[in-house]
Amino acid sequence: MWRRSASFILDRDDTAVDSLTTITSLSPPPATHSTSSMTNPNSNPNPAPVSAYYQTRAAHHGVVNSNWLAQAQSAVAAPLVSPDRPAPQAGGNGGGGCFSVIEVFNEWRKQPDLAEAVAAIRALAAVIRNSGATTMMELEIELKKGSDCLKSWDTTSISLTAGCDLFMRYVTRTSALEYEDFNSAKSRLIERAEKFGEISQKARRIIAMLSQDFIFDGCTILVHGFSRVVLEVLRVASQNKKLFRVFCTEGRPDRTGLLLANELAKLDVPVKLLIDSAMAYVMDEVDMVLVGADGVVESGGIINMMGTYQIAVVAHSMNKPVYVAAESYKFARLYPLDQKDMAPALRPIDFGVPIPTRVEVETSARDYTPPQYLTLLFTDLGVLTPSVVSDELIQLYL
C-alpha cells in the first residue's frame, strides 16, 4: 500500500502481511483489508473476487466474448463463485426468509431491461407476499431482515442498496399505512412494489425528454461505458431528428462501449470508437460529456465505471460540460471522501497475456467522480445541480 510519508514504513509491514494472505493469483484486491471498515461490517457472505453487480451487467450486455470469464475462472485459484452459490449459505445464517429473497432477486435480475433496484424491490415484495406476519411491525421486521440480507449479499451494488433503502423508507414513512387494516396495507405495499418497475421505465423516458434541450444540432457527445439511460437519451434525440455525433470509448475491460456503439449504429447515429486513453486527445472536438451512473452519492458526485473520473477531470480542465443521466433511485446515502472510501467492486481484467503472479493488477471496476467536476445531473426529478442531490436525499430519508 502506498503511503505518503516515510514515517509509515512501519505500517507497510503490517499491510504487506495482510495482503499476502488475501492475495490471489490474478486479482490481489488492494483494498480488501479495509472492507471491514466499510458501512456494512456484518460482511458479505460471499467475498467474491468479482463484483456480482458487474457479473450481471456482463451477462446482460454480453458483447464481451465469453472466454474472458472462462479465463478468469481458470486463472483464479478459488473457483469463481456463481451468483447463486452464496444463497444457501446466506439462508443458513439468515433464516428461511433470507433464502427466498436472494433467490427471487436473482430471478428478477436475469431480466436484461430491469434495473437492479427494481429487482430488489420486487424481491422485497415477494417477502411481503410470503410473509406470515400479522402486524405491521412484524412485517417491517421481516422486510428489514430481507433487505439487510440483500444488501449484505452484494455490498458492491449501490443501486441495490439504494432500492432496498427506498422501499424500506416507503414502508416506514407512509403514514397512510398505519390507519388501514393490515391486509389492505399489505396489498398496497405489494402494488407499490409492482409499480416500481414501471416507474423506473418512466424515469428513463423523463430523463430522455429533459435532456433533449441540451443536445443541439451539430454537437459532439462523448459517452463512456454502456448505460441504458444514456442510450435512451441518444435514441430519443435521434428520433427527434437531431444531428449529432457520438464518440464512444471502448470501455475496457468489458468493452461496454462497443455495445453502445453497436446500438447507436443501428439508430443511424454517426459513431466513432476510441480507446479509453484517447479521451484527452478528442476532448477538443467534444461539446459535452454524457455519462450514466452506478450510483449518485450524497455529495452530488457519482460512482460509475472506471474511467469516468478521468474523463470528468479532462473535460473540466477543458471547460466542457459533463452531464450525468441517472434515475433518482440511484441516489444513495453514501458519502465517499476519496476513491478508496467505497466498498470495492472488483472484476477480472484480461490482458491477453499471462501476468506474472508478483505483478499486482488494479481490478477495481469503478471510480468516484467528485461533484465539482460535474455540470448537471439529468434525473427524473428534473435537471439538478450536484448540490441538489443531497437536498433531495435529506428530504427523502430524514
Next chain:
Amino acid sequence: MDQRHRVQRAVSDPKVRQVGFFAPNPNPISDFPSRSSPPLAGSPSNATSSSPVIIIPPPPPPAARNHPALSHLVVGSYDAASESLLGSSSRLPSSPPYSARGFVVDGEFSEESWPQRSNSAKFASSFPSGGFNLTAARAVITPEGDASPAVISANEKNEVSAVEAKNERTESSKPEKAKLTKSERRALQESQRAAKAAAKGEGNKPSAGAAPCGPGKASKQPAQKKDTASAAPSSALLERKGSDRLPEKDRKKDVPAPRMQFDDKSRVEKAKRRAVVNQTEARNRVELFRHLPQYEHGTQLPDLESKFFQLDPMHSAVYKVGLQYLSGELTGGNARCIAMLQAFQEAIKDYVTPPEKTLSRDLTARVSSYVSFLNECRPLSISMGNAIRFVKNRIAKMQITLSESEAKASICSDIDRFISEKIILADQVIVKHAATKIRDGDVLLTYGTSCVVEMILLHAHEVGKKFRVVVVDSRPKLEGQRLLRRLVTKGLSCTYTHINGVSYIMHEVSKVFLGAASVLSNGTVYSRVGTASVAMVASSFRVPVLICCEAYKFHERVQLDSICFNELGDPDAVSKVYGRLDVNYLDDWGNKENLQLLNLMYDVTPSDYVSMILTDYGMVPPTSVPVIVREYRKDQLWM
C-alpha cells in the same frame, strides 16, 4: 427544464448589486407582482413608483388603518425612522431610504423575534427598488471610519440584513417566479395579517399567544433607535408611537440586540446604564473591529464577585454560570450551552409569577434579562442563541390553561429534552457516522479542542481502529494540550504541533476532523480562530476536511468574512507569553496609541475548503446546510 438550468445559473452568478433588498423583478413598472392587485394599486403608496428613491408618503390618519395595503406600508417601512435618519446621514450618497430600511430588519436581529423576520424581509423585498448598492455604501464607510456613528451602524446592519434578505430570497423566489398570482395572494395575506395585528396592538392588549408574531415587538426596536437617532419627530413618528406603545417596563427589559454595534456611542451608553456588569472598555481597539465589544480584562470579575450577595434581578444559578463564562472556566460551545440551559432550568424552577402577570410574558422577559446578563459576561455563541430561541419559544407557546407548576415542569422537561436530543444524542450519532470514515492506517489531524472530535477519536480507538492523531494547537489558548492529554492517557498515539507546523505535517495526514462553533447557511464554518488556515492548508494538500457540528448550531445567517461578527479576546494574551520573562518587549506597550493588539476568537472557513459536514442528520455536503435549517428548524424548534 432548460429554464430551470438558467435560473440556477442566474442565482449562482455573483451579482453584488442584487444582494440587497431583492425585488422580484428588476423592472418595477412592467411586472411588479402586486401591481395588479387592487388594494395596493389603489393605495396612495409609492410602491409601484419607478423612481429608484422611494419617498414614502406620510402615513394615513388612524381611521384608515384597517386598510390592508396601508398597514402593509407601515409595517414594511419604518418611514419615520428613516426620515429622521435622513437628517443625520446626508453624507451618504446612496439613497437614504435603503439605509433606513436597514433598521427595519435590524430590529429582528434580536434573538427573540425570529418568526417575523421572514415577514418583513418579504415586505422589504416587495419594494420595487431592488439593488441596494452595497459597494457604494461601503466605499463611503471605509475612508471615513469614524463618521457619525449612527450612519456606520446603519450601514453595517444593512449589510447583514441584506444578506439575510438574500437568504430569504432563495426560499421565496421560486414560487414567485412560477406564479405571479400566488405572490400577489401572499402579499395580500401578509398585509391583512399585519393590519389585523396592528389593530390589536392599537387596542394595547396584545394577547400572550400572539406576542412573538405581533408587530408590537417589531416596533420596539425601531422605537428605541428613534430615541438614539434623535431627530425631529415627524407626525408619522408620533403616530407610530401612539399606535403600539408597549408597557414601559417591558421595554426596559428588552434585550439589547446581540449584534449591537459597539462603535455606536449612544447605544453603548444606553446599554451600559442597564448593565449589571460594570466593565471598562478597552481604549485602544483595532480599527476594523470597533463594532465588537472589548473590555479591559480583569475589570469585571472582582466587581461582579462583590455584587454576588445583592443579586437583585439575577438568579443565583445564572449568576454562577455568568461568572464561569467571565473567568474562562467554562469554554466550548456545548458546555456553555448546557450550563446555560441548566441555569435557566434552575431559575424557572424557582420562578413565581408575580401577581397580575401572565407566566408566559413575564418569564420571557425574565429569561431575556438573564440572557442579556450572560451576554455581558461573554458574547453569546450562535449555538446558545439557538437554544435561547428554543426556550423562549417554548415559553411563549405555552398553553394558557396550564397551571403554573405544570407550565414550569413542562418547560423544564422541554429543556431537558433539548439537551439530551439536540446535544448529547446528536453527538452520539455524529460519532457513529464519523467512525465509518476512519480506516486503519489513517492519520487524523485536529485543531484545538472540540468535544465531538475527542469523542470520535476515543470511540474509534475503543472500536479498535488503528490510526494516529496529529493535534495542532495555537497560542494563546493552547487548548489542544487539554485534548492531547486526554488522548494520550487513553493510549492513542499522538503528534503535537503548533499551527506554524501545519503545512509540514499535512502531507502525512489522511483526514482532518474539525469542530465548529456554528455552520452558517452558505456552508461557511464559523469556528475557533485558526481553523480556516488549517482547512485551507488541508484542501490545498487535497486532504478531506470533515467538520463535526451538531445541527442545533446551524444558523440561517450568512457571513462572508470574520469581521462583521466575531468576538474579541483579551489583547494582553497575544502580547505576553506567560512564564517567559525574557519575552517582555511589549510589556508596557498595551496603551501605546500607535499599537493595536488584536486577539480574535473566531474565524470563518469558506465552504470550498470543507469536504463534508458531519451532523446528526448524517453526512451532508456544506451546500445542504440551508436545507437542514429550513426543514428541521421549523418543526423541531417551533412546534
